[in-house]
Amino acid sequence: MSTASSSTAASTAPVNYPDVLLFIDGEWREGRGHDGTRAHEPIVNPATEEVIGTLAHASRADLDAALTAAEKGFATWRHVVPHERYKLMRKAAEILRERADTIATLMTLEQGKPLVEARLETNAAADIIDWFAEEARRLYGRVIPARAAGVQQVVHKEPVGVVAAFTPWNFPINQAVRKISAALAAGCSIILKGPEETPASCAALVKAYEDAGLPKGVINLVFGVPAEISAYLIPHPIVKKITFTGSTVVGKQLAALAGLHMKRVTMELGGHAPAVVFEDADLDHAVKMLSGAKFRNAGQVCVSPTRFLVHEDLYARFVDGFTEAVNKVKVGSGLDADVRMGPLANARRVEAMEGFTADALAQGATLRAGGARIGNKGYFFQPTVLTDLPADARILNEEPFGPIVPIQSFTSTEAVIAEANRLPYGLAAYAYTTSAKRADEFARRVESGMVSINHHGLALPETPFGGMKDSGYGSEGGIEAIEAYVNTKFVTELGL
C-alpha cells in the first residue's frame, strides 16, 4: 500500500484510505503492463458511492513475476523449520492485533460492514493465524509397524508447493487469512488474488506478514481481472494447489480447469442454509439468535441462515417476533457506532435483492418487513421478511447473499428434512429444538458440511469449515485445513 488518496473520520482517529498496490517478491508496486502502461480500477465506498482509492491491476508480466517469486519463496520457506514458521506467524498475528482499529476502518470504508464487525474480523484473523502457527508445529507424519523384520515404514507430510488462492469481498481479511495461514503453516508459498472491491484491508493482512519478517516471495498479492488471472495461474506448472472462495458457478469452472491440470483443489462455495425451528424450540431464544445472525455483514455470508422453516405450531408467533426484531435493525454507515447493518458491498447485491423481492411479490408472497432500497446514494437495502412464498420463488432456490429472509412453515420432521435437503447446496444448516433426540436426528440426516443447533457456532479456527454437494469440498478450518496443503509421502526401507 502507498500514498493516501482520501481521508475519512472514523469513530476513533482519521484513517487514510490508501491506493492499493500489488505485492510481488517482497515489493509493493504498480502493475507493469507490457507496453509500460499501468492499469487501475477505482475503489468505491459502498456507503457513499464515492471513489476512495485506486487499485493496481496485474498484467501477464506481473503474474509471471509473482510465479517466479513464489517458486523462489517456496524453495526458501519449505526449509524454514516449523518452530520458526510458528514464531513468525505469531508475530504477524500480534502486528495485526496492534493495527486492528486502523485496518477495521479501512474495511468498513471499502466493504460497508459496521466497524464492530470489521474489528471482530481483524481480531479473529489474528486468532486464525495463531491457531495455524501452532498447528505448523504439529504437522506430524507417522510410523507404521511393518510386516517384515528390518523394514521401517514412515509417512511424511510435505508442503504441496506454490498455491494460487482466490478470495472474495464479503470478508476481505478472513477469507484470505485462512488460505494464507494454512499454506504458510504447511510450508507452502502463495499467490493470492485478493478481492478487487475490498483490497486495502486484505493488503494490510499481507503487510502484517511482511512486517513480521516473512521472506520475499512467500506471499504475493495480485489484483486484476479475476477470470484472466485464474485462467493463467491455474494451469501454470509452477502452481500446485488451487483454493477458491466464491460462487458455485465460478467454483465449478475453476475446479474443472484445475481438474484438467490435475491440481489439488479446495472449493468453499455458496450455500442456502436451512434454519429449522422445531415445535419444541425455545421460541424467544430462536428469534433472538436468528435475528442476530441473519443481518451480520448484511447477510452477505456463505453460512448465513437463509431458508427459515418454522413448525406450524410456532409459525405465527415466530413471524411476529422476528419481524419485530427486524424492524429494530438500524441500517446506516458502518462508521456510525449504533448502526447494526451497513450497506451492501456493491450495486450488484442491491439489484439482486430488488430482483428477489419483486419476483416473490409477483408470485403472491406477503411482505412483512422492508422490501426496498434505502435512499439513492449508497447501496443500502432494508432488512426484508417475506412469507407465503410459492415453492419456485427464486429466493427459495438461489442463494440470497443479502438481508432477505423467507419464512415458511412445516408440519412434520420428514417434510422439513426433505425441504432442507432439497437444494444442491450443502454448506451450513441450523436447527432450534429442546429435544436432544431431534437435534441428533437433524444433525445426522441434514446434507450439510456444518450443522449448528440452538446457536450459530461456526467458523472457529479449530473447527472444520466447508461444504458438501454444490457448496464445494475441502475444509478451511481445523486440522483438515492444513491437510489440504500437504502431500503424503510413504517411505518404506529395508535396513541392510
Ligand code: NAD
Ligand atoms: P461472482 O460470482 O462474479 O464473484 C464471486 C467471487 O469470485 C469474487 O470474489 C470474484 O472476484 C471471483 N471470481 C469471479 N469470477 C472469477 C474467475 N473466473 N476466476 C477467479 N475468481 C473469480 O459474483 P459476485 O457478484 O462478486 O458475488 C455474487 C455471488 O458470489 C453471491 O451471490 C454468492 O453466491 C457468491 N459469493 C460467495 C462468497 C462465499 O463466501 N462463499 C463470497 C462472495 C460471493
